[in-house]
Amino acid sequence: MRVALLLRGVNVGGVTVRSADLRALLADAGLGDVATVLASGNAVVTAGSAATAATTAEAALEARYGRRIRVLGIEVDALQRIVDAYPHGEDDEHTPYVVFELEPGIAEELAALDPGEGESIAAGAGVVHWANPKGTTLTSPFAKALERTAKDRVTTRNVRTLRKVIAAA
Template identity: 70%
Template sequence: MRIALLLRGVNVGGVTVKSADLRSVLTAAGLGDVVTVLASGNAVVTARSATAAAAVAEAALEERYGRRIRVLGIAIEALQEIIDGYPHGEDDERTPYVIFELEPGVVDALSAIETAEEEATARGEGVLYWSNPKGTTLTSGFAKASERVGKGSKDATTTRNLRTLRKVIAAA
């Protein structure tokens, strides 16, 4: 089955994982038909299970980079359902995000955060949909409050722009 692998915290001030290196590491780890998407820690692979593919990828990346890099594995069909479920409008003034839960209960905590009038969140299965005005991704009230929710479990979520997720689907 085709599976999307979403790496957390790479190429954004953490460890740099170049697309060619990611492809090489995942292929050497035994994952099939590896395609990388953008330079933002996204890949599509063939494997029997999303959970197993993520575990294989995490182990191979830790061996290569000497530190744990969280990986979310999700079947392409399930990812498409998440994309299709995005409940907020899209336009050039807003950034559409999907926040994926890597630790149980995090989406519950995030969904309890009050948002400013210009922001919107909505809960999905294992995800939180978030829409915010462009340029406020790191500075909005929700962004600052969500950082506090993640304290003590820094690797509790991974976030993707909805447009990036569509590119992952197209690469599958």
């Protein structure tokens, strides 16, 4: 099965994982048909299950970089359903995001937060769909609450990036 791997916190904050290195590392760890997407910690692999792919990737990354890098593994078909379910309109004034929980229950907790002016949030199964005014990704009320309450327990991707991940599958 094709599995998307979304690495949390790489290529920001001092941990650089180059696409070529990530491709080689995942292939050497036994994951098949590895493709990386952009320089933002995204890959698509062939594996028996999403959970196995994520565990394998995390172990290989920790061995290589000497620290835990959390990885969300999700079947590409499931990722497509999440993107298709994005409930907010996409326009030039907003940035469309999906916030993926890395620990059960975080999405529900985040969906209960109040969005700021111009923001929209909606819960899905294990995700929060979020739209925020352009230029406020780090400063909006929801972004600040996200940083405070769930920083290391989620990984966030732009919906446009997720479409590229799906296309790479």
